[in-house]
Amino acid sequence: SFVARIGHRSQLITLGSFATAEGGALAYARKLGREGSAAAAAAEKDGTAKAKEKRATKEANKVSKEAKEAETRAANAAQKARKEAEKEAREARKEAEKEA
Numbered sequence: 001s002f003v004a005r006i007g008h009r010s011q012l013i014t015l016g017s018f019a020t021a022e023g024g025a026l027a028y029a030r031k032l033g034r035e036g037s038a039a040a041a042a043a044e045k046d047g048t049a050k051a052k053e054k055r056a057t058k059e060a061n062k063v064s065k066e067a068k069e070a071e072t073r074a075a076n077a078a079q080k081a082r083k084e085a086e087k088e089a090r091e092a093r094k095e096a097e098k099e100a
Helices: 021-099
Strands: 002-008 011-018
8 A cells, every 4th residue: 555645844744544545645635725736746847857867967076087088097107107208318319328
């Protein structure tokens, strides 16, 4: 069985027990009335849109973080390559000085 409850002014009101979810939903809609049902639907739609926006923002932040991490790895690799090239150049100069 399904129990339909509705929150109203910090109170939980039990609308009844129903054999089907549809019966409970119908009692809920009747309790809200036409304007209340429309407002609840609008609030649900707004909440869904906000949830989608939140997920999209979270995903964008994740992608941005991954891009920054990749940029940092690339910069570190470039710095390592420069240091290795400088070391090889110093060693080559030392060899050239020994031969001269």
